[in-house]
Amino acid sequence: xxxxxxxxxxxxxxxxxxxxxxxxxxxxxxxxxxxxxxxxxxxxxxxxxxxxxxxxxxxxxxxxxxxxxxxxxxxxxxxxxxxxxxxxxxxxxxxxxxxxxxxxxxxxxxxxxxxxxxxxxxxxxxxxxxxxxxxxxxxxxxxxxxxxxxxxxxxxxxxxxxxxxxxxxxxxxxxxxxxxxxxxxxxxxxxxxxxxxxxxxxxxxxxxxxxxxxxxxxxxxxxxxxxxxxxxxxxxxxxxxxxxxxxxxxxxxxxxxxxxxxxxxxxxxxxxxxxxxxxxxxxxxxxxxxxxxxxxxxxxxxxxxxxxxxxxxxxxxxxxxxxxxxxxxxxxxxxxxxxxxxxxxxxxxxxxxxxxxxxxxxxxxxxxxxxxxxxxxxxxxxxxxxxxxxxxxxxxx
Numbered sequence: 001x002x003x004x005x006x007x008x009x010x011x012x013x014x015x016x017x018x019x020x021x022x023x024x025x026x027x028x029x030x031x032x033x034x035x036x037x038x039x040x041x042x043x044x045x046x047x048x049x050x051x052x053x054x055x056x057x058x059x060x061x062x063x064x065x066x067x068x069x070x071x072x073x074x075x076x077x078x079x080x081x082x083x084x085x086x087x088x089x090x091x092x093x094x095x096x097x098x099x100x101x102x103x104x105x106x107x108x109x110x111x112x113x114x115x116x117x118x119x120x121x122x123x124x125x126x127x128x129x130x131x132x133x134x135x136x137x138x139x140x141x142x143x144x145x146x147x148x149x150x151x152x153x154x155x156x157x158x159x160x161x162x163x164x165x166x167x168x169x170x171x172x173x174x175x176x177x178x179x180x181x182x183x184x185x186x187x188x189x190x191x192x193x194x195x196x197x198x199x200x201x202x203x204x205x206x207x208x209x210x211x212x213x214x215x216x217x218x219x220x221x222x223x224x225x226x227x228x229x230x231x232x233x234x235x236x237x238x239x240x241x242x243x244x245x246x247x248x249x250x251x252x253x254x255x256x257x258x259x260x261x262x263x264x265x266x267x268x269x270x271x272x273x274x275x276x277x278x279x280x281x282x283x284x285x286x287x288x289x290x291x292x293x294x295x296x297x298x299x300x301x302x303x304x305x306x307x308x309x310x311x312x313x314x315x316x317x318x319x320x321x322x323x324x325x326x327x328x329x330x331x332x333x334x335x336x337x338x339x340x341x342x343x344x345x346x347x348x349x350x351x352x353x354x355x356x357x358x359x360x361x362x363x364x365x366x367x368x369x370x371x372x373x374x375x376x377x378x379x380x381x382x383x384x385x386x387x388x389x390x391x392x393x394x395x396x397x
Contacts, residue, residue, distance in 0.1 A: 025121035032092030062157030073134035082138030088123035089148035118375030126387035136395035180361035193311035196343035207262035219264035
């Protein structure tokens with residue numbers, strides 16, 4: 001790996017640790033685990049944290065989450081009282097890898113297509129440095145979370161008392177971003193990622209012979225009316241200055257071309273960028289479903305689950321993140337991130353503690369969730385240096 005001279009003030013020790021951190025990343029990449037099934041990965045992480053000499057290493061938080069505690073040794077007022085959390089996600093995606101890399105997934109049907117292997121390795125690198133130097137007051141808690149992609153692992157860790165048990169007062173997260181240059185960062189105040197709510201719709205019609213449609217209530221026809229009408233919500237009921245999407249991704253009905261089926265099942269996602277729009281869209285979906293049911297004579301049941309909420313960055317903590325990122329990368333390499341409708345379960349942590357979510361550049365890689373995606377190891381020193389400087393700045397005295 002080639003380092004650009006004088007491009008960014010990378011922590012010198014991180015440069016020396018880079019081959020080891022890269023090896024950790026590629027080891028995790030080769031053995032992806034889905035959801036809460038983070039047994040190998042959690043063991044790997046916990047073993048490293050113990051080797052680093054963390055003051056506490058706790059496993060089993062949120063089923064397979066791992067937490068490491070590092071207490072600062074810097075003298076000063078408030079030593080031991082301030083506690084911040086740094087979070088990395090560990091889980092992979094149910095995708096067959098198509099990179100052909102030497103360290104490609106050895107698990108059929110699973111791969112690290114979102115860079116969580118890189119997130120985990122970078123936080124491990126920061127934990128090693130912080131445990132060696134302890135050049136801060138207070139306490140740093142490193143959080144390794146399962147089931148971000150599906151299963152709300154952040155919420156599970158919170159339910160297990162993550163914040164209260166370790167006394168966390170502020171919490172920070174980071175994610176890689178393809179297309180953003182290596183050595184660059186991006187974030188914003190307020191909403192940065194959207195809410196994602198699963199929607200399921202059951203249509204009960206009246207099945208029968210395809211030659212006698214007048215004697216039936218065809219749920220396929222009802223479903224097409226409904227899907228079309230739902231797409232109009234964003235166009236006619238959401239302020240153009242707001243963001244929302246309604247995507248019906250599953251439409252299941254029937255098994256024969258000559259039989260009108262009795263039922264149809266639809267599934268999808270509602271994505272919104274504010275709680276106000278989130279609630280308004282839910283109301284409008286139910287109103288439209290009721291109207292289509294009246295029009296067609298079908299029975300329609302709408303189920304909308306509470307999914308991941310909006311990822312909302314708090315002002316004070318985001319000011320700190322921008323300041324630290326600018327010191328690490330230079331102000332010219334820290335940009336304002338446009339609001340994106342994708343979701344992130346770090347949002348649950350930001351609902352209970354102030355904090356901020358940051359993006360680091362992954363260069364010109366394939367997009368997230370693509371079978372040919374790979375986390376760019378050149379991003380490692382920048383991400384690790386950011387974590388280190390964030391701790392040393394936030395817990396300076």
